[in-house]
Amino acid sequence: MSNYAAAVNKKRDTLDPDMGRASKLMMPEQEEDGARELFDEMMFQEHEICMKGVQQLRIPVDSEPGKNRRKKGRPRRDSSDSEMVDLHTLLLNCAQALSTDNRRTASELLKRIRQHSTPKGDAAQRLAHYFAEALDARLAGRGSELYQSLMARRTSVADFLKANQLYMAACCCKKVAFIFANKTICNAVVGKSRLHIVDYGLSQGLQWPGLLRMLAAREGGPPEVKITGIDLPQPGFHGAYHIEETGRRLSNFARVFGVPFKFHGIAAKRETVQPEDLNIDRDEVLVVISLCHFRLLMDENLGFDTPSPRDQVLNNIRKMRPDVFIHGIMNGSYGATYFLTRFREALFNYSAQFDLLDATVPRDNEGRLLLERDIFGRSALNVIACEGADRVERPETYKQWQLRNHRAGLRQLPLNPDVVRLVLDKVKDNYHKDFVVDEDQRWLLHRWKGRVLYALSTWVADN
Missing domain, CATH: 3.40.50.150 (Vaccinia Virus protein VP39)
Structure with a gap:
């Protein structure tokens, strides 16, 4: 335990004991104690932790296997049928089909997107994975339900700090x-x-x-x-x-x-x-x-x-x-009312976010997976699959x-x-x-x- 954490712990006897009684989202007492110490450390050493993370990320991510096999923006070749697959175009076409209620075409395009997307691939594959989930939720008419259920999940403090520290460093x-x-x-x-x-x-x-x-x-x-x-x-x-x-x-x-x-x-x-x-x-x-x-x-x-x-x-x-x-x-600009305009702008913006993480963070980094799933993935779901007052990302x-x-x-x-x-x-x-x-x-x-x-x-x- 750091000197600061020890100093803080001495003062906890004065805290209101009833404050631990809250909602179902509250952490168990044992986990809460650990959470407090984690936050104490983060607060006391925020700059040092951030700079340490920056230095650690300077290990060349380009040395990862497969990282430079394909130039950014080039379509990927489907080994099964030798066609060129452009995930961005497939996503845009799927959104276009949804905007005109062409559900059959949208379903077929979603199937193709899922074949070539993964949450552990390159930037385009990762983005396509989360955008496909959002498009699927919109197609099924359950975007708000899914978003609310995801937001109700309690993210552990350790995971929250891990994702926060990574983003600060990257x-x-x-x-x-x-x-x-x-x-x-x-x-x-x-x-x-x-x-x-x-x-x-x-x-x-x-x-x-x-x-x-x-x-x-x-x-x-x-x-x-x-x-x-x-x-x-x-x-x-x-x-x-x-x-x-x-x-x-x-x-x-x-x-x-x-x-x-x-x-x-x-x-x-x-x-x-x-x-x-x-x-x-x-x-x-x-x-x-x-x-x-x-x-x-x-x-x-x-x-x-x-x-x-x-x-x-x-x-x-x-x-x-x-x-x-x-x-x-x-x-x-992805706060627009019209779905297709909103989707197109969101695609460009989130592409930049996924690209910067791909350029700065190794693909197997756990914090990156958390960040992309729990922050970018959830917000993209809200932008794409929710409407009216349920769409909070504006x-x-x-x-x-x-x-x-x-x-x-x-x-x-x-x-x-x-x-x-x-x-x-x-x-x-x-x-x-x-x-x-x-x-x-x-x-x-x-x-x-x-x-x-x-x-x-x-x-x-x-x-």
């Missing part, structure tokens, strides 16, 4: 977002004694130990820090359990590093949280942040009479009048978000050149050469082989 985007946000916050709080962060989509709070460590080392001592974490309630008796557990971990971490700290957790739909719920004090530096979570908010396509949940959230942020709003988005492009933010009364800030330079150096020194970070319209873009996957920007109320 793809620069998440690490870039953490560096960009933390440096922006440190700049905002220079010379100030109190900091309040409103975090939409707290998740497991893995971003914040890095910031707390930076603030602890600040000349003159750290400011008082308050984090308000907003996340959706989980099913069961105690829907705020995961938020409160994250708050306890962060509080213990801050205590070890000597940072005055308070945590306020809110389990609610993001659009329902009002500024008056946040105990905002005008003497504190207020930072609002969302990293890729607003894509899960409903948009105008469901026919809201009032402003959509997306616009409600942005309007509420404007009313908060933050010193800075840090907005990170997953860039994509990304927009950074240009679309820019229009939304302006319409909500937010004003975009120029990117800080020092922060941009720090990010560029980190990517250049540690990540694959096909990752490119550049700027457009005051957004910091993360590209893989030219395709924009993520984008970051900063805003204030336009007044």
Whole structure:
């Protein structure tokens, strides 16, 4: 056990014993104890663990058997009948057949796709495997049922951390977002004694130990820090359990590093949280942040009479009048209403995600299998097989978000050149050469082989 984990364990006697009673999704007590220690280690050594993972992935994946037998994009030859098989074309044709309710053709194409796809092959084979599952669910009319059953499965903490660590090491985007946000916050709080962060989509709070460590080392001592974490309630008796557990971990971490700290957790739909719920004090530096979570908010396509949940959230942020709003988005056009358009855009976007993993991670890596199945596979299922309110994955492009933010009364800030330079150096020194970070319209873009996957920007109320 690390010194940090030991220090944290000493403080657990004060925790509410009833917090272990939650829903069927809660972990058994023995597993929960192990989970807490895993999270403690991850929080304490996030940067070191990430950089170690980056170094381990530098072992040339091109040396894997069969990795370079075929150039990317070339169709594969079917040994049984000597025909050339282009999985992307088969997938598009299958989606076209489904869009016109040509079920017989769709079934025949699905059969061919399954013959040439596998979750353990190259990027195209893996993507085709998960897209075929989604198309099959749509064909059977059980997309929502299947998606809900998959989301109800409890992913072990060890598996969650394994997938998270792998993605941090393989793809620069998440690490870039953490560096960009933390440096922006440190700049905002220079010379100030109190900091309040409103975090939409707290998740497991893995971003914040890095910031707390930076603030602890600040000349003159750290400011008082308050984090308000907003996340959706989980099913069961105690829907705020995961938020409160994250708050306890962060509080213990801050205590070890000597940072005055308070945590306020809110389990609610993001659009329902009002500024008056946040105990905002005008003497504190207020930072609002969302990293890729607003894509899960409903948009105008469901026919809201009032402003959509997306616009409600942005309007509420404007009313908060933050010193800075840090907005990170997953860039994509596969939130469209029309199925075929949505499928085509999803195919291009997910192809880039599977390709970057194929270029950076060995094919037999367990974390990669988890990531592709439980993250990309599930989200692709939702995009392809679900409709209406059941379709929760609704990304927009950074240009679309820019229009939304302006319409909500937010004003975009120029990117800080020092922060941009720090990010560029980190990517250049540690990540694959096909990752490119550049700027457009005051957004910091993360590209893989030219395709924009993520984008970051900063805003204030336009007044």
